[in-house]
Amino acid sequence: VSAPSGVRAPRAEGSPRTAGPQSLDELETPAAVVDPRLVAANARRAAEYARAHDLAWRPHTKSHKSRAVGRIQLEGGARGLTVATPREAEVMADVTDDVLLAYPPVGESKVARAVRVAGDVRLTVALDSEAALEALAAAAARQGVTVGVLVEMDVGMRRVGVQSAEEVRALAGRARALDGVEYRGVAFYPGHIRVHQDEQEQPLAELSARIGRLLDVLGSADLAPAVVSGGSTPTFWRSHEVVGVTEVRAGTLIFNDREQVAMGAADWADCAYSVLATVVSTAVAGQAVVDAGSKALSKEGRGAGGTFGALLDRPEVTVSGLSEEHGILDLSATSWRPTVGERVRIVPNHVCVSANLQDALWAWDGDHLERWEQEARGRGPWLPAPAR
């Protein structure tokens, strides 16, 4: 098998395009709007940074769940794609021949789906338990395919990952011994490090020392990892400060959001995603109510001052409250007084969960409107179309 290039030729899908809306004005709200020029620019900049530091950028596609955006990431210079669910793996295997499932497939059906993807493209799985490893290896061996394995280590976030270099070594050794899987390296996720909140380099230096020790332990055991997969959007531009890292998975930066801007990981002008909404009520003084609520923006506060979003063109206007279908625009910092029917675009706190709430993404370059499906939303495979 020759080394994968990362990009896969698009399948002929005979996409049945409905007539549909031609401009933002014709979109019914709420609707997710992305600027394809910013998406492409964000992808290029990330890939350039990675190239400059001899890193592979393997972006996580959970932020968009769309083949179209995956293709832009690859065309911009991404080396393969990262996914979290079987559905994402299946869909992204249509656009790249090199998929990292950064999540252990646990349970018969998930293992079977992962193995099926591995029969089609180069698949690597990150995991942290012998239980997950053994089940995956057994299923892969039965099907005569090979699944790559990264052993995940916890570097301080305390979510998943084995707790010590010695445990990594043990699981890596077990992976090497089993049929059906191939030990490829290690993975970690520094999701607890918020660069902006702690300007000193200590957290990254500590992380780097920890990875260095891990590499020593593995090297001594003849288990030197081919892949050291790390990276998050908040720490992305400083990924090169962590010794030994070979690839970074940061995905949110394809769109950016209010939280990334608050952390200093992006500028407001880099925000490529917003939710188009319509003012539906101005009955209560000092505020306007729009039709984008928690079912379009998601109610995640996430260190953005207790508010849930801000207007793309008027960032001083924040979303101070959310019900399921209502967003409350706080007008206290503006003299602007919208009327019922007026439209706004809202940048959410956390774009990945907002994008997951949409029927589709609408790409608008100021001139041309295109619908980008989010084929990897939902769980599948039992996803018959709604009866209607």
Next chain:
Amino acid sequence: VSAPSGVRAPRAEGSPRTAGPQSLDELETPAAVVDPRLVAANARRAAEYARAHDLAWRPHTKSHKSRAVGRIQLEGGARGLTVATPREAEVMADVTDDVLLAYPPVGESKVARAVRVAGDVRLTVALDSEAALEALAAAAARQGVTVGVLVEMDVGMRRVGVQSAEEVRALAGRARALDGVEYRGVAFYPGHIRVHQDEQEQPLAELSARIGRLLDVLGSADLAPAVVSGGSTPTFWRSHEVVGVTEVRAGTLIFNDREQVAMGAADWADCAYSVLATVVSTAVAGQAVVDAGSKALSKEGRGAGGTFGALLDRPEVTVSGLSEEHGILDLSATSWRPTVGERVRIVPNHVCVSANLQDALWAWDGDHLERWEQEARGRGPWLPAPAR
């Protein structure tokens, strides 16, 4: 036109049923599971309470977005259904002939969709602005249909609703004067009143006094409302304490959730909805990680102690953290130590936003598994099936 009965004969849908899983064990996780026996019991109890107090129960269907659950509500004794979006209106018009759109349709496409529904079933719309009223009336008149109108008044939540009885009177008078619409009454939503947090009857007494004054003002202007639509799940069982109310829209009680239990509006045993999840990691001591994250449960804290859910069968085990595909089970209050692969059922804080994240609801009565589509999820009408 004869008075609607509320229930509409089901359409023949020729539902193409896939083989699919036959039991909870065969479901891939995360998956939303509902107990149809509890759903039916919750519906019956609500309808019985309403009947005993001469109120109509017109439940909000945003909590489930499913024709199947709408039918159970109607069979249990609901009188028509409430919706928030055009999509919900279109879908629920298949199961009832009497729909309340408790949300102003603002924008050409939403108005057109509302008017189309009004050509098919009895439709009433709650609104709070002349702009929304005039656009709706004009479109309805053009199509030769009549849309009922409730004028919404703010009773303290400060979300939507005109601010005084006099404003209600003015808008009601305008509705009566316009072709295409029929003034039917008033609506309010006491979403700010949390019964359990304030056991004294003052909030409800104040609300009742406020509605009483409103009825006086309207009565004096020959605008006595045929419908006074109110009610929320937290205040549901005390709706009869508010003078003049004719219908209550409470919908969450069909499932209940952790927040309703915390407020004393439901018992844990009334919780009909949970998310089935699989343990995927036990690498970090004191916790277990499941595959239900914020994309299955939603990250809404909502006064439930800063945690995001609890196990149905072990409510002392809470979800202490959520990433998009990871839920952290806090094991500090239990001696139970789950292993990778073990399955749990999690009751979320806010069921309506969790249900909105699912591909479908799985009805499990302990013996038989049935898939209930959520046809009203998403926005439509441009909803072609995913290409794959």
